[in-house]
Each structure stands twice: as C-alpha cells, then as structure tokens.
Amino acid sequence: MSQLTSVDAVFLNAETDTTRAHIAGLGVVDPATCPGGRLTAAALAGLISRRAHLAPRPLRRRLVQVPLGLDRPYWEDDPEFDPARHISEVTLPRPGDDEQLARLVAALHERPLDRSRPLWELVLIHGLAGGRAAVYMKVHHAAIDGVMAAEALAALLDLSPDERDVPADETAPQRAPGTAEMMRDGLLRMAGHPLASALSVVRSVPLLDDVPGVGSLPGVGRVARLARGVLGRREHPAADTPAAPPTPFNRPIGARRAVAFGELPLDDVKRVGRALGGSVNDVVMALCATALRTWLDKRGELPAGPLVAGVPISLRRPDRGADEAAEGNMTSILAAPLATHVADPADRFTAVRADMDRMKRRFTESGGWVRDLSALVPAPFAGAATKLALLAAPMTGMRPLNLIVSNVPGPQFPLFLGGARVLAYYPVSLVTDLSGGLNITVFSYDGTIDVGIITCRDLVPDPSELVDHLHDALGELTELLRD
Incomplete structure (x- = not known):
C-alpha cells in the first residue's frame, strides 16, 4: 500500500484547463x-x-481518492488492468515527415489522462518517412519523476531485437485501505498537521532565498540568513539570482501546445566542453542561452539582464535504489541565471559555466525546499491552494522562472523496443504559468543529444526555430576552437 506524497499531490492538483501535468x-x-x-x-x-x-x-496502479478529500489519494493495483486499454494506433498521411509528427504529438499532449485508470497512455504512430514508426508515451507526473521515468523506460527496452527473459510478477496485488480506515487516518493526519507544518516551516524558512521568485523579494534573503544563524546552519554561497525578466513566453499560457525536436552530435558537444573547460551540461546550458538570445533578439525582446532558467534536479541517492520508489517524486528545482545578455560567445559560455557551478554548490545546501513547502498546507486545502497559486501568477505578474531547461543523460548504445531499434528518444515535458510557456529538455542517447521542446502555442507558435538556433549555437562554439 502506498500513498501520494505531498510533492506527488502538487502535480496532481496543478492540472487546470490550460495546464497538463504529465x-x-x-x-x-x-x-x-x-x-x-x-x-x-x-x-x-x-x-x-x-x-x-x-x-x-x-x-498497473491507479488512484483511489479519500472521501471528502480528507487526505492525499492512495495507489492500488487496478483489478481490471489491461495494457491494451491504454494503447492506440494512428497512421500519418503521406509524406509522414517530422513536422506532421510534431503536430500530432502536440495534439496528443494537450489531452488529459483518464484518472479512473492507471495514469499512462501510449500511442503507436505508423507512416513515418523511411519506413520508421514512433511511440509516444505519457505518464502523469504525480506517478513518476524524471529518474523513475527513465527506469520505467528501461524496464521495457532490450539490448537486442530478442526479448530478454524477466522474472514473473509474484507479488500480491496492492489494495488501498477501506473507506473507514482512509477517513480515520486522514482525520488523524489533519489533527497532527499543525505540528508537521511547524516542522516544515522550521526547515523551509532558512531556504526561502532559494525559492524561485520568492528569493528576490525584498527582505526574504535577510529573513533566511537570520533563520540560518538562529539554527546554527552554515551560510551557503550567495545566490545573486536576479528576478526573471519579462519575455514573450512569460505570459498567461493557453491550452494549446507546439512541439519540436532535433538532434545534436554528442561528440561535438563533448569536444567543446573539453576545449572550453566545461561539462556536457555546461555546453547544453550555453547552447540554450545562445538560442534564446537569438530568438529574443530577432523579435526585439532581448532583456538587458539574464534570463532565469529552472533546472530540475533529482534528490535520489544511488545507494537507496528501488527503496526510494515508494517515496514518490524526489525532484527539486535549481534556479540559475542564463547569460542571454552577454554578446560574446566565449564570455557567454564562461558566464553560464560559472553561474551553474555557483548554483550547484548552493543547491547541495538547500535542495529540499520543494518537499517542505509542499507539505505546509493540509491535504483538504492543498488542491485549492495549488490552483490558486497557478491562477494568481499571471494576474500578479509573478515570474519565478522564464523557462525550464533539463538535461537527462542516457545510454550510449542502441536499445530495442518490442524488437524495433530505437533511433531517437525525444523528451516532451510540461509548461505552466509559474515555470513559463517554454520547456527545453534534452536526452543523450547512442551518440546524439536528442532535443525535445514544448511550448504554449499561443506564445511560441514554432519552436522548431529554436532547434535551428541550437544548431547554430553549437556551430558558433565550435568555431571558437578554430580561432
């Protein structure tokens, strides 16, 4: 028996008519x-x-709601689980090009998942040019985080076209508690919530200056430093993260989505990183800074200061392994300046690398604020509080972040799904009013960096332009090596 954590519940409660949390x-x-x-x-x-x-x-697990919303939902094995009910097939019309595929994926991503069944859906797409096919699979973020998603994908893949043997499922089906037990436990948890909330406050106040959008408010840094002093915690490196400036993709999002994808050669990215003294992630962040600078400058919308990118960070520890799966989402956000305001490519790369180094050092001291803040509100009111925050953000002009940029390392050898060789794997994430109407996620696989970009179509109608700018940005950094 397992129950959604407070962070899981945030993703479940975050869904609105314009926000999909898968x-x-x-x-x-x-x-x-x-x-x-x-x-x-x-x-x-x-x-x-x-x-x-x-x-x-x-x-195979589905949600079970607690009566009257007294507590967070539970997970249980669906007694009628049938994978075929979650799978559909479509065929693209000729010519079956990438633009058609991107439009289809955007439309699929706009649709919410059915909460009466296990929270995933798969669409098999035929008719791609060159005899290819595609598999689009989405899972609700309440059920899985980025690391768990990679592990779930690995469970379905093989190292050759031949399917490997796997152990049979011998575990007893998990069932949620009965109605009376759920209500009893929910009432007990509500009674103890003031104490639990107080402990969360004690843990979270010293970290307030790390919360995107909050840390830049007047007086917050002073309060956080005072709390760290009172609690005897050592001072971590200064954040100096500016407020996120206004951009065309930081306006209220709509329900429509646009998707683009492409590839960058991993060897070229590694070569740039070695020559300029940075990691693959540093190069990815610098490429995104350059692509965004070009995109904004073409529209006369380039801010005088840096953008602020949210970078998802896993809190999982390798030594815990599968034991942490029951703990649900274990993800936090690192808010880092993205030096779009720096004109010189070499100076821009240096600024991005220095900012990422500084923010990662700080994050090691303060990465747990997501968990603590999500637990502040009792379960019966958490859904309303989450939706209020999402609705209030565009009305108040609050911009915690400009966009999300995520880099997920993957295997550097070919994999097979049901006998079919996987040629590429493009992540398709989510956009919100709080995180911005643009999300760039990359996944390295078998010698390439596969780029997936999703946007609010009302704000960024053609994200494929950003893919082109990423290629140009890599060419720009490669040129530096020849000078």
Missing part, C-alpha cells in the same frame, strides 16, 4: 527487426503486460 517521451524506431517487420499495438500490450511490475511505480 510528462512524455517520443521514441522514433525502425521496425525492420520486428517479427514480420512491423511493430504492433498487440506486441506492445503483451510486452507491457509482462513487464509492468518492473517499473519503479508499477504501470
């Missing part, structure tokens, strides 16, 4: 090595049926 991936595959040369929905349903239990949060 994350997804788009795998482009070559079905030539499948039985019969074709990947089918039936084959994928069988694969998931045999391996659903291997995912860190099993794919």
Whole structure:
C-alpha cells in the first residue's frame, strides 16, 4: 500500500484547463527487426503486460481518492488492468515527415489522462518517412519523476531485437485501505498537521532565498540568513539570482501546445566542453542561452539582464535504489541565471559555466525546499491552494522562472523496443504559468543529444526555430576552437 506524497499531490492538483501535468517521451524506431517487420499495438500490450511490475511505480496502479478529500489519494493495483486499454494506433498521411509528427504529438499532449485508470497512455504512430514508426508515451507526473521515468523506460527496452527473459510478477496485488480506515487516518493526519507544518516551516524558512521568485523579494534573503544563524546552519554561497525578466513566453499560457525536436552530435558537444573547460551540461546550458538570445533578439525582446532558467534536479541517492520508489517524486528545482545578455560567445559560455557551478554548490545546501513547502498546507486545502497559486501568477505578474531547461543523460548504445531499434528518444515535458510557456529538455542517447521542446502555442507558435538556433549555437562554439 502506498500513498501520494505531498510533492506527488502538487502535480496532481496543478492540472487546470490550460495546464497538463504529465510528462512524455517520443521514441522514433525502425521496425525492420520486428517479427514480420512491423511493430504492433498487440506486441506492445503483451510486452507491457509482462513487464509492468518492473517499473519503479508499477504501470498497473491507479488512484483511489479519500472521501471528502480528507487526505492525499492512495495507489492500488487496478483489478481490471489491461495494457491494451491504454494503447492506440494512428497512421500519418503521406509524406509522414517530422513536422506532421510534431503536430500530432502536440495534439496528443494537450489531452488529459483518464484518472479512473492507471495514469499512462501510449500511442503507436505508423507512416513515418523511411519506413520508421514512433511511440509516444505519457505518464502523469504525480506517478513518476524524471529518474523513475527513465527506469520505467528501461524496464521495457532490450539490448537486442530478442526479448530478454524477466522474472514473473509474484507479488500480491496492492489494495488501498477501506473507506473507514482512509477517513480515520486522514482525520488523524489533519489533527497532527499543525505540528508537521511547524516542522516544515522550521526547515523551509532558512531556504526561502532559494525559492524561485520568492528569493528576490525584498527582505526574504535577510529573513533566511537570520533563520540560518538562529539554527546554527552554515551560510551557503550567495545566490545573486536576479528576478526573471519579462519575455514573450512569460505570459498567461493557453491550452494549446507546439512541439519540436532535433538532434545534436554528442561528440561535438563533448569536444567543446573539453576545449572550453566545461561539462556536457555546461555546453547544453550555453547552447540554450545562445538560442534564446537569438530568438529574443530577432523579435526585439532581448532583456538587458539574464534570463532565469529552472533546472530540475533529482534528490535520489544511488545507494537507496528501488527503496526510494515508494517515496514518490524526489525532484527539486535549481534556479540559475542564463547569460542571454552577454554578446560574446566565449564570455557567454564562461558566464553560464560559472553561474551553474555557483548554483550547484548552493543547491547541495538547500535542495529540499520543494518537499517542505509542499507539505505546509493540509491535504483538504492543498488542491485549492495549488490552483490558486497557478491562477494568481499571471494576474500578479509573478515570474519565478522564464523557462525550464533539463538535461537527462542516457545510454550510449542502441536499445530495442518490442524488437524495433530505437533511433531517437525525444523528451516532451510540461509548461505552466509559474515555470513559463517554454520547456527545453534534452536526452543523450547512442551518440546524439536528442532535443525535445514544448511550448504554449499561443506564445511560441514554432519552436522548431529554436532547434535551428541550437544548431547554430553549437556551430558558433565550435568555431571558437578554430580561432
């Protein structure tokens, strides 16, 4: 038996008519090595049926709500679980190009998941040019974080076209508590919430100057430093993160989405990093800074100061392994300046690398604020509080962040899904009024960096332009090596 954590519940409660809180991936595959040369929905349903239990949060689990909303929902195994009910097939019309695929994925990503069933959906897409196929799979963020998503994906993949043997599922089905037990536990938790909330306040006040949008408010830094002094905590490196400036993608988002994807050669990115003295992540962040600078400058919207990027950071510890799966989402956000205001490419890279180093050192001291703040409000009122925060942000002009930029390292060897070789894997994440109407997520796989960009279509109608700018940005940094 497991229950949503306070962070899980934030993602569940964050959904509105314009905000969808699921994350997804788009795998482009070559079905030539499948039985019969074709990947089918039936084959994928069988694969998931045999391996659903291997995912860190099993794919067969559904939500069970507590009566009257007295407590956070529970997870239980769906007694009628059938993977085929979650899988559909579509065929793109000719010519089956990437632009058609991107439009289809954007439309699929706009649709909410059915909360009466396990919170995932898979669409098998035929008709891509060159005999390719694609698999789009989305999972609700309340059920899974980025690391768990990668582990769930790994459970379905093989190292060759031949399916590996996996142990059978011998665990007893998990059931949620009965109604009376859920209500009793919910009332007890509400009675103890003032104490739990007080402890969360004690933990979170010293970290307030790390909360995006809050840390830049007058007096917050002084209060946080005072709290650290009273509690005897050592002072961490200064944040000096500016307020996020206004941009065209920091306006109220709508319900429509636009998607673009592309690839960058990983060897070139590594070569730039080695030559300029930075990591792959430093290069990725610098490329995003350059692409955004170009995009904003073309529109006459380039701010005089840096943008502020939210960078998701996993709080999972490698030594805990599968034990942490029951603890739900373990993700926080690092808010870092993105030096879009620096004109010289070399100076821009240096600024990005220095800012990321400084913010990562600070994050090691203060990364737990997401968990503590999410636990401040009792469960019966948490949903309303989350929605109020999302609604209030555009009305008050609050901009905690300009956008999300995420870099997920992946395997550097080919993988196979149901016998089909995975050619590329593009992440498709989420946008909100608080995080901005633009999200750039990259995933390194088999020698490439696969880029997935999702936007609010009302704010950034054609994100493929940003993919082009990323290529230009890499060329610009590569040119520095020749000078």
